[in-house]
Amino acid sequence: MVVVIPKKRRDGKSSFLKLVFYLSFREDNPGDIPVTADAFFDRPSTSKIAVFDRLIDYIDRHASPESQHLITHLPDGSHRILCEGVLCQTNTLSIETASSEMNAVALKNTRCKDPVYHFFLSWPETDSPTVEQIFESARHSLKALGMSDHQYVTAIHRDTDHLHCHVAANRIHPVTYKVADDAYDISKLHKASREMELKYGWTRTNGCHVINENNRIVRSCSKEKSMPDDAKKLEYYSDQESLYGYAVRECRPEISEILKADSIYWERIHAVLIRAGLELKKKDRGLAIYDRVHPEQTPFKASSLHPQLTLSKLVPRIGEFENAPRVMEFKNEQGEVTLTNYMVSSHYDDRLHLRDHQARMTRRLERAEAREELKLRYQTDKKEAKCPSFDAKNRFRTLSMTFRFRRAHVCVAVRDPLMRKLAWHVLAFEREKAMAELRLKLKEERAHWYRAPENRRLSYRVWVEQQALKGDKAAISQLRGWAYQAKRDERTAYLSDTVIECAVSDDIAPVELKGYTHHIHRDGVILYKKEGVTQMIDRGETIEMARPFENEGDNMVAGLHLAEQKSGEKRVFSGPREYVEKACSLVRDLNEMGETSLTLTDSLQQKRVCEIRPQDKPAPISFDSPNLTP
Template sequence: MIAEVPPKRRDGKSSFVKLVSYVTVRDDVEMSETLSPEKPFVRKPRSEAAIFNNLVEYATRNPLPGSVDVIATFPDGRQHLRCGDVITETNCFSLATAASEMNMVAMQNTRCKDPVYHVILSWPEAERPTPEQIFDCARHGMNRMGMEGHQYVCAIHDDTDNLHCHLSVNRVNPVSYKAASLYNDRLTLDRCCREMELKYGWQHVNGPYMVNSEGHIVRKRNFYKSAPAAARELEHFSDKESLFSYTVDNCREKLDSLFLQANYNWDDIHNILVSAGLELRQKGQGLAIYDLGDDAQCPVKASSIHPELTLDSQQELIGAFIPASVIREVNRDGKDVLLSTVNIGSQYDNRLHRRDNGARAERRNARAEARQDLIARYKSYKTSFVRPGISADEVRTRFRELSASYRIRKNNVRLNEGDPLLRKLMFRALEVEKMKDMAALRLQLRDERKALRERPDARPLSYRAWVEVQAMQHDAAAISQLRGWAYREKRKNRTATISNNFILYAPADDIKPSQIRGYDTHVNRDGAVVYSSGGKPVLLDRGLFIEVADAPAEKGKNLAMALHISGQKSGEKVEVRGDKSFVQGTMQYIPHFNASSGKTVPLTHPAQRSLAGYDAPKVQQSSPAQSMNTPGRHTPPKPR
């Protein structure tokens, strides 16, 4: 069980309306839905009026407030509500007026600048607590935080891989009007999680507190510090690799081995960091790690990379701090170059994506450039977008045409009517008609402008909607972006699996969909490329792997197409996984496929290469087919 407190506004101007927005206004789309121009991605409005209107729609997953069913009521004012598939608990008068009730109570405390408090309680995939247990955990956390009796709304959501609930609480007490303190709230909530795990017998999740061998809850003393919040947010929302993660991956183990040695100096520490394109500098009373290639990059606290890499502890062991011997010069081409005593093997690049971690450097750079090009194309589209409307020249022309028509009518009266008094009366009548037609034209222009504003093409597409349009055109970078969003959101409503037999590739091995004769190709919202034959999906490319449907009637055609697509991948990793018969049949078919197609399937697993005839089999080696078909290998890995 995990308790997460989402970050709030720094200016202290959070509101219950915005909290309702966070809980109620989400881009709920069916990730397994096929991308289509008829169903573009539309973001819900964020206005306060729309937020209140969408309160019941999202929190209850039902747009009809009249369909709310009261499951149970309690003497203390709590009530359980069922709205569609969602169960909610609140102690407010109604779910639709909860935000207004909280605002009215919060206004009684003028000193509390931010009365909004929001907590997300989440359980591992294997845990399926009952609604009563979930609400009990929410109330227990409120009581430990000193918010017993405060107004709250707790809604259970089961639309992701992990069952979770959103707890929205008013910090201001409805009786005393005093605000509850949030001091060390994350630690308090984490201890509550361990307490509820012991109460209900759930598995223990890593956190600041742990349950020791005697069954007592104690504070965990981690040797390595967790990633800073800014680094975690960067990697989650932007899918970018942070400088912290890069430093940990490239330097932590080497520093750990160095500190175990008896004799080392500052140069040894600098050599490890400089070889990764980093520099250790003194900052204030401590040490910080900087990016050699970009001084504007925010540095990382050295002790967060390794707890022993502090100024005081290292100066006691190896003497006063000595800066790294790195020289910056400008070459003949006017470019900055770095000169050091060790070779710089790699450098941090803030364009690289965390989801691509594990891929080769060349492909990571190529994918980063493709993603940057995708963003640049969207900016160009947004800059050149012309909003449809009625120009001032067109409006002026229409008014002039109306005025000219009345001038012609007046001229006809002047020529045909001889009586001055009757002529003057007819002029006045025409003036009245002109005023009426002018007013009608203004109303007509207003209605036309309103109709233009309501058209789907009246405003530029959002980035997500535009990416979906590009993905429908089989743009590889757009499909990669869709897969990144699906991996981040971890929704359950992804494209359903079609087979347990698949071909595994390197991380984030995304390519442009292939146009295969006899197969219909379409892209879903989660980035899955579906190849259909006879109206049924037979191949499913998720980037990390391709699922191959079992269709004996096709006589190996689907497998041949899967091997053809494998040849277009990066080739860093190609392994066949699944049932024993599928693996053995694929290995027997690969030599025939290579001979007939003139290509070579880039298998990377040694045992499978031997079975396919690529390499000579090794003596006294266990059955490759058996080793590749262990019970734990049949389930495809999660899409990345």
């Protein structure tokens, strides 16, 4: 069981209202909505007023009663309620008044700047806790924090890859109005999690406390430092591989082996980093790792790569620090490197994405360049899309000149000073009235122009969706990149277990197949339909086929045509044995007819394709046989 405490606001303005709303109401952008040219998803407003209005609607019973109802009352005074499909438990009067009750109690303690406390518990996919066990774990965690009698709202969410439970609590006691101490809260929660793991036999996870071989909970001693915060944010929010992540993947195993050896020297450590395009340098009183190709990249502590990679631990073993040796390259007349004293096999590239680091470098670079070109095209389109002025300046100037002429006419036509002054006042009033009418008219014209879908300034995500509709491969790849971090329930549901596995980040544009129409979803999935029914799904790395044996295997043949358009780096049939046998026989038939040139990457399946002979193929079932009856 994993415990996560989200970072708080630094201004002390955490809101019970927004937190309770997030726990109980889920209105996100589903990933399985088809992308269309004229329909845009409008995310509900998360402003305080909008959130409060939606909660008031619930109080007034404007929400559908079948979606929110009371489940049960518990002996301790708490109760459970199903709210918009989310099962919640709270010891307040109700979910809709929980934030108001918590705020009322929090106002009794003026010294506590931030009374909102929020954490969540997550379980691996290998564990299947019951609802009772989930809520018991939440109550046990609150007890470990000393907040067992405090107001709380607990909600179970199943909209990610892992089942998790959010807990929102008020740090102010509802009777004594004393604030609960949140010092060492992570350590307390981790210990409580280990206790629940021992009680229910769940998968053991790491943390401040671990379970040793004697089934005792002890403090953990981490040998490796955690990822720096900047690198973590870059990889999580931008899906870009950080310099730290690249160094760990390329160099940490070899550095660990070198530092375990009895005899080591600085040149061996430098050689490993040079091979990855990195360099170890002194920084202040410690060591840091830099990018050799782009020194402007922010370096990171060498001890983050390995805890032994520090001056205090290495100088006593191998002597004073030695700078990295110079890399010498000898090139021929064509500019190609023919000889070097240190081989450089890879470089860090901040354009590459984290999710496809196992893909071939050529395809990674192609994808990164396509994404960069996609962003440049959006910026160009954004600059060119300008709102028309509606000739507002000339229209105001014309109106002003009209009243100026009328004022001059009054000066000539009206000789009485009092009447002239009165006429000027009337003209001034009419002028302001006409100016106001013109401003309202211009406002209405602009609003009418903005309401037209073709004139709307699109956000980057919506613009990418429209480009994907046009068959842009980079846009489809970008949609899949966004879906990589998305929640599982928001993605397009899986179609079938009969699959053709392809290589990592093996993206292609939609293929025109006879009898099929293609549709693109917001998560980058391409659906191929026949007569309105989904027959195939292309997710990039997999091709799923429904009903592969119907109509003489039409869907399997179409799936093979899709797989032929892929890179061919990986092409493996996955699914029931009957499906794999049938697919292998189809590969041989199509290759013999010259329609495709497919080669399977699985040696056993390729051997099966080569072994199949026409006489080996199963004979079609005939009801004329005396042994079979219809």
